Amino acid sequence: MALTREERAQFLAEPHIAALSVDAGPGRAPLTVPIWYQYAPGGDVWILTGTTSRKYELIQAAGRFSLMVDRLDPTIRYVSVEGPVVGTTPGTEAHLRELATRYLPAEKVDGYIEFAKANHGEETVVRMRPKRWVSSDLGSI
Template sequence: MALTREEREQFLAEPHVAALSVDAGAGRAPLTVPVWYQYAPGGNAWVLTGLHSRKNQLIQASGRFTLMVDRVEPTVRYASVEGPVIDTIPATLEELREVAARYLPAEKVDGYVDFAWKNHGEQIVVHMRPERWVSSDLGQL
């Protein structure tokens, strides 16, 4: 059963690990990697990534990407959203903290943020405007 707009947006707003897919060019399958992301219903989605990463190079070349999230309990449910890149900006410490707090226990956030800021190299934030959705709740299997 397809999710309503409100259901799919709320589902994407939950802290799932997403599969990010982006065109990898002629003769290649799409690059698909797990990512942390941020999204609020009705808004744009964003991801943090390394400025010099292959993922960022492909996103910038393509101008768009897909995020797909799913769960298997209490029901099998997924949502996939695809859209154009609308902005790419240098990441801030506050954005790193925001996305880390979405996924990590509160007591782990400061340590992770300190480590990531010092060791992951220059990071950017890539904003995507949700354009096409595919979603479903398959119920309990």
């Protein structure tokens, strides 16, 4: 059964690991990778990715991407959202901290930030406006 507009927005706002997919060009399947993201109902989705990464290059070329999040418990549920890139900005430590705080236990955040600053290189925030949604909850199956 499809989720209501409010249910799907709330589900996407929860801290799931998303599968990001973006067109990888002629003769290639889409690039699909796990990623952390941020979303508040009614707003844009944003991700933080390496400025020189293949993923970022493909997103720039395509001008759009999709995210899919799911769970198995207490019911099988998923939300997939696709839309255009509506902006990019340089990533900051504040962006990194926001995502790390969303996904990691509090005692792991500072260590992760130090690791990311030392190993990830320059990052970019990419904002996507959700335009197409697909969702379902299979209930107690």
